Amino acid sequence: MAFVGAFTRRPDADAKVRGAARYVADLDVPDAWLGGTVRADVARGRLVRIDRDPGFDFTRVVVVTAADIPGRNVVALITDDQPLLAQDAIEHHGEPIALVAAPDRATLLAALAALRPVIAARTPCFDMEASAVVWKRIAIDRGDVDAVWAKAHRVVEGTFHTGSQEQMYIEPQGCVAWPPDRHGVVVVRGSLQCPYYVQKALMAALDLPAERARVVACTVGGGFGGKEDYPSVIACHAALLARAAGRPVKLLFDRHEDLAVTPKRHPCRVWHRTAVAADGTLLAMDIDVRMDGGAYTTLSPVVLSRGVLHATGPYRCANVRVRGAVVATNHVPYGAFRGFGAPQTCFAVERQMDRIATELGMHPVALRRHNALAPGDRTATGQLLDDSVAAHAVLDAVVAETGCARMPWRTQKRGRRRRGFGVSLFWHGAGFTGSGETKLKSRVAAAVLADGRVEVAAAATEIGQGTEAMLRAIAADSLGCGAADVALTEPDTGRAPDSGPTVASRTCMIVGGLVAQACRQLRDRVGGDEARPFRDRAAAFVRDGGDGRVEVEYHAPPGIVWDEANYRGDAYPVYGYGADVVEVEVDVATFAVKVLRFCTAIDVGRAIQPGLVRGQIEGGSLQALGFGHLEVVTTQAGRLRQDRMATCIIPTAVDAPPMRVLLVERPFQHGPFGAKGVGEMPADGGAPALAAAIEDAIGIAVDAVPATPERLLAAWLQTHPEEAL
Template sequence: MKEKKKDSTAVRGGTASTSRASISGPVPRQDAPGKISGVASYIGDLCFEGMLYARTLRSTVPRARIVSIDIPAMPEGYFVVDARDVPGKNGVHMLTDEQPFFAEERVNYVGEPILLVTGPERGKIDQILRGIRVEYEEIPPVFGEEDSKNPRIPPLFGERNLFCEYEIRRGEVEEAFFDADFVFEGCYHTGAQEHVYLEPQGTAGVFDGERVTVYGSMQCPYYVKTALVGGLGWKEDRIRVVQATTGGAFGGKEEYPSIIAGHVAFAAIKTGRPVLLVFDRAEDVVCTTKRHPSLIRMRTAVDDRGAIRGMEIDIALDGGAYVGLSPVVLQRAMFAATGVYRIPCIRVKGRVFATNSVPTGAFRGFGAPQAFFAVEMHMHSLAEKLRKDPLEFKRSYLLSMGDPTVTDGRMKQEVPLPRMIDRLCKLSGYEKKHRAYKKEKTRRGIGVSLFFHGCAFTGSGEKDKIKAKVLLKKEDDESVSILVSNVEMGQGAQTTLKKIVAETLGCGLERVRYDNPDTDRVPDSGPTVASRTVMIVGGLLAKAAGRLKRRMDEKGEVKIEERYVQPPHIEWDQDTFTGDAYPVYSWGANAVEVEVDPVTFEVRVIGVWGIYDVGTPIDERIVGGQIEGGISQGLGYATIELLQKENGRLRQKNLTDYIIPSSMDFPDPVYELFSSSYEHGPFGAKCAGELPFVGVAPAVAAAVQNAIGRPVRRLPVSPEYLFEAEHDED
């Protein structure tokens, strides 16, 4: 039964015109030798003379006023570091700075940091922590959106307990619903998800009497630096941030490291010694960000010919205790709310509500996976209601060039989905299988999902907020240094960015240097997020390399700076959410085949297929790695990764209980790349990092729906959920 992928690096582009770009051929990964040999220094490998360890005292209750903290006398050489040791503002700067580095008067979630204990011996630190008594006066906590309406529960944020609330309208949506023959409705839930980067979070702080340096496992050195500027209240030139080799991130190291960067900086200043803070896995699971759980209500107005007239979509995300990046996550979810479909008129409402639980945050896909699950299942179920084949129905609504997006921007490029779907059907045998499984009681099913990912920052973020700047420097020794703040975190940036520069210069890869970013050396080219590194930062490096190429004969050092300029085709109004939310889109189509055990309701995945258009792949093997990893992570999210909250506490607290897939759980995926070319991306590249995750779950859910003949409305599609769904109906 096991289907082998024919060749993971094969690119069989559907467009006859695109021949394989020379840059796409795979090269050895630049970060592999150091990681495989053990030479690479992860944060836990760092050791400084006189270094102290640190561990965090955390809130054990979801919501309370701190009445008192009883700290026993400290042995010599041991220190407590808390809010009183924050020289600047006790607020971690992200979109706002309302989340404290250390809780002061109140705690708002289980796991919120209250203080650090630092000292030379870890066993002693644990003993001291066990001796500290915190007296709480508990406040009724907010656990769900419904609690916001309970007058006995004081709101956690603002008056209505909402971090943000938006509405987008396009067209005469009331009219569409007024004229509708019927309205098709559905509610779609998705659960939280843990990143499970291999390396838990960690930072180290060093203070030399004048400047502070923070080392850390991170995606965004300048986010960390900005947060330190706020927390220390110091000038930027006294703060240095250095990325340590980072063992995976998936968005989990976008905003969180800023908190613990502050912790080690304050501790290093207070103690005058270097301080290392590295989480255990269980601690990491309890206190770091998660994917936003969602509840999406969809209503579709259908006319008497069975055609869609309009859609109303209501998106609610659980933000946890602090706003973090939630508004931006919600925006991405809203901008993907109608999926890859042309819907005449729409109203999309969205909000993020506050709860007394661990904050949710950035995670591969960033709101889009929740939206695509809802819209794909909704379109699938509507097709079934109309007695139409789901894929044929979806095909008849596909966006094409010139069509309006949710935000009334225009699809500026060709939408390659029709050809991708043809290829997907051919590879997977979808049409025949879907018909057969619908009729037979085999408990087998096959499902398809169609999706996009908007490349890089949402809206005008690149132009107005990030303003990326890169430096390319020819050194005295004729080597060329890439000076950017983007990090290698396992995704392949060291390889792809070097390739872009080397290929442009026409030199060998070995001549290009790209070390872990150090804010003393590199300009702010923005965070390593939003699948932007290759397209935006790589694009700037390609431009810089083009300019450097003409000056390579000059003696000595040559420095080229390049700054981001928004492509002229983008129009965007951030206040009204109108225009082109993204400069360009990458596209994907997945098919998943499953078998559902009739007794245990376990979902066995027996086939996975994917067709992707990421523009020109800068390295086919690296893109293949993103695809295979994204599929595995997506299959886990869809089927087994259950992360439940009970009274504000996570039920699954470690990797024994929070189950991610093993290599035995799923078959090897079969996939191909379609290479359209994007004129503003380096060598025609678009985005690839998040896309492969986005479509997996809806394809699984559609396959299960096909197999069991009942609607699937929830992720993960766990055996318990299917069991209960079947028995509720009986």
């Protein structure tokens, strides 16, 4: 194997370091107009009418309202409850009401200001605990928790909160749409993760058959889940404007608009009650998860699903009850962000484990090691773990690297700057939850070109994570050819089959698996003497009339069974495992938290491109640390308070700690070359380990993140009232 497991330069690097890569805002589109959106300035209400300032000449622009939508006025996704443009009900601040296209920015801004929606305000709901509208409920039951409480050595309870978080891809969202061409085909190019999601939305909104809705992903300047569902909205808006204007329209968000209206991580509250034996064995776990879904369903049911399925952590427990609900509020809809519900529930269960350790006087490493899932164990849904189970391996790796198993936990520290450490153990299901992959039936094609190179066609997008290099390495080694002999099609619904969305840590395992399968079939079909270069044999094969095209479709590995109705069975084909150790210094004057050291061990099955895998782990880990203490996302009357990059902060190079990344490889028999997933997992463990480290340093419970200095001070003053001013 020449490319899998090797360090190779990513194919997109050269264009990117020279500024030659074309992102959506870089597209040169002659005659394009600029699009903009008129938005609601209240969180809930009824749209009475849209007044037009008579002083503005509306013949200079194009205006689109709900009445102008040729298809259905919905953002087609899971539940079609979200309108593309408000017609009557306003459910969140910033909800789109009308669209404008204009020849230049000044005219656009003037037109937007001249359209004045009249809205009768209604009473909004911002409190998820008080919300009576539930987007989705999920229950998981195993054994009988209620039979355990009375006989347990200890019963430990805790309630944990996680805040929202902004993806903060550095490239704001945007799409360019062209009006229907002479064949009636509408083309959209944009910064997006999931071309076929956008195509589905366009088909519904513009009443188009699939062949007339073509979606192409540009080079994407970061996504992290933020460009999973929302680009459907922008694409439909741009396409509606282009149709009305009869010319291409660029709908590019600036940072302010992007922050104000695009979906962010779901705020979450998790309650735990755990029964433990004297030796630390988990006897029963009772867990209640509640998430704020915001004003429309969007992806919330699936976020909740991943959240509850990860709620027990990678721990063995015979009796489990998980109840989950994601509810409606009048917040801007929350959505996908790396981890997709798991970082929230992972935070809670890891803090609960630390709480149990403290109660029992056990070392947090020892408690985790004692309960960590091992081959032969079953999860809360009854899934038997028999392949690629690495919970102990990752924990052992970070313990060996940091020596944290010998560090005393929660001893009294003194002085202004106090140090502490924290550990977390986590897991992450690779691929879609439950029967998602089976329903999706992803497809990938591989075809021999006339010159013997092979073109691999998949809709997986390169959003920075390294899709191109990874798929190319898998294809090359599956074919037995050079990486340069593999060409990848653009993620274009007109050219690549639907290999599913670029989400859920699925691109390597699922799409990569299909690429491997297609390429192996092609290799067998081409045949010949493998001592000769593949390219020569392949060129000869097609020259001689051989059918050089293979298309494959996903089928779940044998024995994988999921019962959606009862949440029983194999929730994921396999899990990846991770462990983090964080060391911090907390200044008890300012409660500033400095992360001194960060060590993580991540099991990816097999690192197809180790350099890229490290990049994913380091980047995801820093996002997780940011989630833990730095990144604050709050609302006031339904409006985002941190609505600029100056206030919606993410870590700088100075805030980022040096990172030690340990790759653990426990191959998964059904993954390509043994690979599982990596994208999301690093987002899960950083925040709880960081919170634990702060707790160890200054002795106050950190049950909520982000653990800002303001929050830490408030908790500190509870136990140090003499310091209050």
